[in-house]
Every structure is written in C-alpha cells, then in structure tokens.
Amino acid sequence: EEASLVTHAMAKDTLSRIRDVETEQVEFRKGLVKLGRICGYEIIDGRMDTEYVTIETPLEETMGERVNGLDDVVIINVLRAATPFVEGLLKAFPRARQGVISASRDEEAGRNEEGRFPITVDYVKLPEITEEDTVIVADPMLATGSTMAVVLEHVVQNAGEPENLIVLSAVSAPEGLLRVGEQFPGADLLTVAIDDRLDENGFIVPGLGDAGDRAFR
C-alpha cells in the first residue's frame, strides 16, 4: 500500500519552516509541536467517523456532531525526536493513552547489506492495546525505516497487528516507506513529505537534519 500525504497547507508551511537551517531550537521544537497538532487533525478528518448528537446550548436544543473514537487512541512516542511531535498530537487527542519506546540507530555500526541500521532498544512501555484502538506510532523522521520496523515489532508483539495502525512521520525517505510497508502491509503510512533520497550516512536528503539534535541539544 502506498503512503498517504498530509495535505493541509499549514503542514507544508510548518515543515518548510523547520527544514530551514536558520530555524533555531525553540522555533524548531514549536514547529514540531504544531506539525503534530495538524497531523492529528488530519487523522481525525480522514480516518475517524463523526456522529450526530443532540445537544443543549444555553438557549435551546440543537444538533451537534462529535468525532467517534477519541477515547480509544494510543500514541506511541519513539524517543527522543518524537517528543515534541507527540506533544502536538496530544492537542488533537487529549485523552490518548501513551506508549514510550526508546529506540535509536547505532550509526557507528553502519548499515548492513539490506540497508538497515542496528537498533538499540533501551526502554519499552506500552499501554494495553485493544481492537477498538487507533494506534498512532509517531516519529518525525522515517529514514531507512530500521527504527520504525523494530518499534512496530514491539507494538505487534504486545497487541497483535491493530486494525487501525498509523505510522506517522513528518519527513520520509522512499526507502523507509517501502521497508515498513513491506514488513507491515496493514499499517497506514502517513507523512507530510516524501523526500528524494538517503545519503551515504542514512540521512534523509533534503530532510531537516537530525531532528533529535535540533530539538534537544
């Protein structure tokens, strides 16, 4: 299955700002938060149902519309770059349960013959996941897909493959989308941009640099 793009103009605007090398740490982090919120709304818009309800305003009864499923959302934060991105998602899904996985690429080891990095997983804490849940695994960068593949293995181990499993990134490389799509055909890949390529160090080009470093260092 092909990846879908977040098409909201503000997503493109915000991503363009954070790509800019002149954008310093505070603005970079705020940009990721904003992007998370926009992506959250995009998920609601395209992937969740609404229902009509009767409500009482201070003046009279009228019809309203509510989004279904907002109580059944799980957001998985892939440390560390996803932290500000998840902060934004939580503005769209304030009642989401959260999982945390610390997974990082062993860049010194380099990529193997399949193009994967070895991934070090230090910490995994997931809430219980049920069939009704919309599970959003958030990581702003999907490069070789090595990190996401390992993270998804943990999620699936914990929950079976959830029916509504969304892999959300800000910037993706075609290679990473292919890898994750092949290994997890049921996952719904959603990204703000698909960039040209990976460089020899496995960085997304043009990309936005190292999101973790730009947000935290």
Ligand code: PRP
């Ligand atoms: C970066 C990024 C992703 C991963 C993507 O994290 O935030 O998690 O690399 O690369 P991949 O698709 O090739 O696996 P990094 O390992 O630098 O850790 P950090 O978030 O702690 O900086």
